[in-house]
Amino acid sequence: MAKILSIIFIFITFLASAQTKRARDFGLEIGVVPTGLNNSITDVDGVLVGHTTLIKGEAVRTGVTSILPHDGNLFQEKVPAAIFLGNAFGKLMGYTQVEELGNIETPIILTNTLAVPTAANALIRYTLNQSGNEEVRSVNPIVGETNDGFLNDIRAMSIKEEDVFNAIADAKEGAVTEGNVGAGTGTRCFGYKGGIGTSSRKLPPELGGHTVGVLVQTNFGGVLSINGIPFDKELDRYPYKGELNNRSDGSCMIVVATDAPIDARNLKRLAKRAFLGLGRTGGIASNGSGDYIIAFSTDDLLKVPYQSDKKYQEVPLMRNDALTPLFLAAIEATEEAIINSLIAAETLKGFKGRELQELPKEILIELIEKYKQ
Numbered sequence: 001m002a003k004i005l006s007i008i009f010i011f012i013t014f015l016a017s018a019q020t021k022r023a024r025d026f027g028l029e030i031g032v033v034p035t036g037l038n039n040s041i042t043d044v045d046g047v048l049v050g051h052t053t054l055i056k057g058e059a060v061r062t063g064v065t066s067i068l069p070h071d072g073n074l075f076q077e078k079v080p081a082a083i084f085l086g087n088a089f090g091k092l093m094g095y096t097q098v099e100e101l102g103n104i105e106t107p108i109i110l111t112n113t114l115a116v117p118t119a120a121n122a123l124i125r126y127t128l129n130q131s132g133n134e135e136v137r138s139v140n141p142i143v144g145e146t147n148d149g150f151l152n153d154i155r156a157m158s159i160k161e162e163d164v165f166n167a168i169a170d171a172k173e174g175a176v177t178e179g180n181v182g183a184g185t186g187t188r189c190f191g192y193k194g195g196i197g198t199s200s201r202k203l204p205p206e207l208g209g210h211t212v213g214v215l216v217q218t219n220f221g222g223v224l225s226i227n228g229i230p231f232d233k234e235l236d237r238y239p240y241k242g243e244l245n246n247r248s249d250g251s252c253m254i255v256v257a258t259d260a261p262i263d264a265r266n267l268k269r270l271a272k273r274a275f276l277g278l279g280r281t282g283g284i285a286s287n288g289s290g291d292y293i294i295a296f297s298t299d300d301l302l303k304v305p306y307q308s309d310k311k312y313q314e315v316p317l318m319r320n321d322a323l324t325p326l327f328l329a330a331i332e333a334t335e336e337a338i339i340n341s342l343i344a345a346e347t348l349k350g351f352k353g354r355e356l357q358e359l360p361k362e363i364l365i366e367l368i369e370k371y372k373q
Helices: 002-016 095-101 113-128 161-169 231-235 264-280 324-344 361-370
Strands: 048-056 060-068 077-088 108-112 142-146 196-202 211-219 251-258 290-297
Touching: 048 161, 060 113, 060 161, 060 211, 077 095, 077 264, 108 113, 108 161, 108 251, 113 142, 113 161, 142 211, 142 251, 142 290, 196 324, 211 264, 211 324, 231 361, 251 264, 251 324, 264 290, 264 324
Parallel strands: 108 142, 251 290
Antiparallel strands: 048 060, 060 108, 077 290, 196 211, 211 251
């Protein structure tokens, strides 16, 4: 009886502070590395995040999320970057130049599948219009996507360039809104309502003191596990059980930021570890899943000027054998960001009357109690 009352008390307490819906509000301390101040990608110094959310009528459930590595002119001060392809069933814009040159020169935009060309045009226009870019004639926009066509009338192509401009203008430091916002407005994850999620890890001084932050747009499936709790197995609901056999498809965009001085080669290695974080939640990178990880460093000395008289760039870089703590940080932050996206998301009805239920919090609380034993 005491255990039941304890569970009821925890659930009522949660409902009273619903605006804080994140994994750690349930006592879920994922991993061992401490979080940053806001437990978000913006804990990496200089990184900003913004959203445009479109909920119109009964059919439009979509949006745009922007991630800015710094608040200056990214074309003039590019940052080292890399992209890892987990499963490339997707429409990521800008991959080949990043692969070739190892840097990015625009904000990163996340949106829905059919809005990628619109978002790319908006990024190009945004960049060309920035002061100092008057002579620029080539821009490599970075746009990622997931398909929100279950809740959103994706064929209506509701995203306009103005929505991308607004998401960039909204970008700011500090806490990041999660769940049914921006590019996560219409997404689903493990058969529940998905969305935007974020988390960070701050290494102790003896391991470098660097921060790793992650932001995800979750729209994928598999067999959900929450901090080691076999959630879907407990509920006996997972792919390939009758009518649920389509819950394994979908996509996940993962953006990893760090202030550590690492170049494109090691940023790709860092991105690979983020994919392990997706696996820890039960994601299986199905045949129809577009799983991409974009990683970048904000280290000031690694910024790449568009024009320079110098033939050589001499910068301090972390040694390979110093990277392991960063790898662990990326895995843990990715896992927690995905779980945060699920916990923050709320039940939403959309296109053709379809509805996605939010993760059942009362069941989550019961299972947390059960697995404490």
